[in-house]
Amino acid sequence: MWLTSIELSQRERRMTFDTDMTHRFLTLASNSSTYLWASPRPGKLIVQSESALNMNTIKRVSTSVFAAPRKTNYQKHEKLTFAAILNPVKRTFQPEQRGKLTPLSQDEIPDWFVRKIGSAAKVNHVDVQIMSPAKGNRPDGTRMIHTRTAFTGTMTVNDPKALSHLLTHGVGRAKRFGCGLLLTEVLK
Numbered sequence: 001m002w003l004t005s006i007e008l009s010q011r012e013r014r015m016t017f018d019t020d021m022t023h024r025f026l027t028l029a030s031n032s033s034t035y036l037w038a039s040p041r042p043g044k045l046i047v048q049s050e051s052a053l054n055m056n057t058i059k060r061v062s063t064s065v066f067a068a069p070r071k072t073n074y075q076k077h078e079k080l081t082f083a084a085i086l087n088p089v090k091r092t093f094q095p096e097q098r099g100k101l102t103p104l105s106q107d108e109i110p111d112w113f114v115r116k117i118g119s120a121a122k123v124n125h126v127d128v129q130i131m132s133p134a135k136g137n138r139p140d141g142t143r144m145i146h147t148r149t150a151f152t153g154t155m156t157v158n159d160p161k162a163l164s165h166l167l168t169h170g171v172g173r174a175k176r177f178g179c180g181l182l183l184t185e186v187l188k
Contacts, residue, residue, distance in 0.1 A: 001168065002052050003070040003183075006045040012061040013043040019177035020136035020144065029057040036170045036181040038085040039134075040150070048181055071184075072167040074157045079187040080121070084151045085131065087174035088112045101173070103147040106130065113151055116171050120162035126153035134178050146174040154187060 008015060015022050016039040026047060027033050035049040047053060048070060058065050074080065088109045093099040104112055106128070114123045131148040138144060157163055163184075170180030 001070040001072050002049050002067055004047045004049065004053050004058070004065065004067040006047065006058060006062050007064040008043045008045065008061055009063050015061070016042050016045065018136045019134045019146065020138060022178065023176050025061070029053045036175055037178055038181040039178050040085065046181065046183070072164050074160055074163060074184070074186070076157055076160055078157045080155050080157065080184045081187050082151070082153060082155055082182060082184045084171060084182045085148055085179055086113070086116075086151060086172045087146050087179035088149050089147065089173060109149055117155065117166065118162065119159050120166050121155040121157050121159075124154045124156060126151055134174070136177060144177065146177050146179060148179060
């Protein structure tokens with residue numbers, strides 16, 4: 001597993017304002033559709049991929065790139081700091097309909113995060129910051145909007161295998177559109 005930090009050139013920063021454009025670019029750069037990404041601020045991409053990204057593709061649009069192997073296996077009881085950009089939503093059901101995804105209220109978001117982490121870790125502390133929505137255009141031209149929330153805090157590993165699954169496969173919905181990447185580091 002690789003983690004790559006990309007600082008986009010001034011000309012290419014517009015990419016972070018269109019999640020579908022970013023997705024198409026990263027699919028080309030990774031030669032795969034199996035990756036997670038986040039844009040913590042305009043012009044910055046953090047990408048997790050199974051193998052190293054194609055640096056020739058990345059360098060054409062960036063001013064700096066840093067890539068390194070990513071740790072996804074931790075020991076039980078290890079204390080970690082975490083950061084994530086996620087899409088906290090719930091499905092509201094109506095009779096005889098599939099239901100609509102709606103953003104959670106700010107009060108519901110911390111509990112939603114704890115549920116998503118599940119038995120993988122005990123969330124000791126979580127800070128929540130509502131971000132601007134992620135927007136993009138589908139190939140058919142319809143507009144997509146995904147709510148985004150930044151999560152930071154600390155956790156203690158309960159189930160290393162379950163945590164490894166979350167780190168590898170992401171958390172929640174809208175992974176294709178820049179949500180779901182969970183970053184961790186051993187607390188010092």
